[in-house]
Amino acid sequence: MKKTSSLDILAGICLSLASSMLLLSLPAFSQEPEVKPALLEEPMADFTLLTFQGGSVTLSSLKGKNVLIVFPRGFAAEGRWCTICNYKYADLIDVEKTEQLRKKFDLEILYVFPYGKETVQQWLDALPEQLDKIKTWKNPPEPDKIDEKGKARMEMAQKGFPKDLSAEKGNVPAPFPILIDEDKKVTKGLGLFTTDWNGSKVEQLIPSVFVVDKQGILRFKYIGQNTWDRPSWEYMKKVLEATTAAK
Numbered sequence: 001m002k003k004t005s006s007l008d009i010l011a012g013i014c015l016s017l018a019s020s021m022l023l024l025s026l027p028a029f030s031q032e033p034e035v036k037p038a039l040l041e042e043p044m045a046d047f048t049l050l051t052f053q054g055g056s057v058t059l060s061s062l063k064g065k066n067v068l069i070v071f072p073r074g075f076a077a078e079g080r081w082c083t084i085c086n087y088k089y090a091d092l093i094d095v096e097k098t099e100q101l102r103k104k105f106d107l108e109i110l111y112v113f114p115y116g117k118e119t120v121q122q123w124l125d126a127l128p129e130q131l132d133k134i135k136t137w138k139n140p141p142e143p144d145k146i147d148e149k150g151k152a153r154m155e156m157a158q159k160g161f162p163k164d165l166s167a168e169k170g171n172v173p174a175p176f177p178i179l180i181d182e183d184k185k186v187t188k189g190l191g192l193f194t195t196d197w198n199g200s201k202v203e204q205l206i207p208s209v210f211v212v213d214k215q216g217i218l219r220f221k222y223i224g225q226n227t228w229d230r231p232s233w234e235y236m237k238k239v240l241e242a243t244t245a246a247k
Helices: 006-025 083-099 117-138 148-160 185-189 233-243
Strands: 046-052 056-058 065-072 075-077 107-112 179-180 207-210 219-224
Touching: 065 083, 065 233, 083 107, 083 117, 083 185, 083 233, 107 117, 117 148, 207 233, 219 233
Parallel strands: 065 107, 107 179
Antiparallel strands: 046 056, 046 179, 065 207, 207 219
16 A cells, blocks of 8 residues: 655645636636626626615516616705605506506506615605605795796696605605615626716716516616616606517
């Protein structure tokens, strides 16, 4: 029986260390691919995110369904939420309730936030107050006594927030999966996360809406240029109709 010398043992240790270092230097093929800016008519990058409601969502697992992905702005300033995003969320809930978009277009609706679960909870908790604030903007007390600047603000609110929407404090609905992108892997990869947008320096998203078809192809991409620049849900229904009709 051949004896093992100390040199043989040392050589084996060195070989084992070298193999380990080589494996560490190789790409981690089992990890998710890097999320990169999405291109129209190209496959949407896959991702998996935890949901606010519990569990997780993997985009590729939704193949066979159309997917509407909403990236709300979130903060508009330090300690202040984007009121338009709150309104758009409540409006989409209202449209879904009355028109059943998900059933009509074989659709899943996802909301993606670049914050942790606690911050998303704060966003939802603030929604009733935000909707009440909008009503005050639209219907200020003694409108005949406000100045020209106030009238312009009132008219803008009436045009931008046509519905009178409400939510019950402590019972804000969350019918769509709300995805938690706390490490910003997805939102940064798509080029949507920023700390300086529309004159505001705070952790926020450029408000955006994507539509991915049943084959996982990006068919529509909207990225806002300013606070008020965002498509109505009436417009998005036309986009979904075109996506559904396309072969």
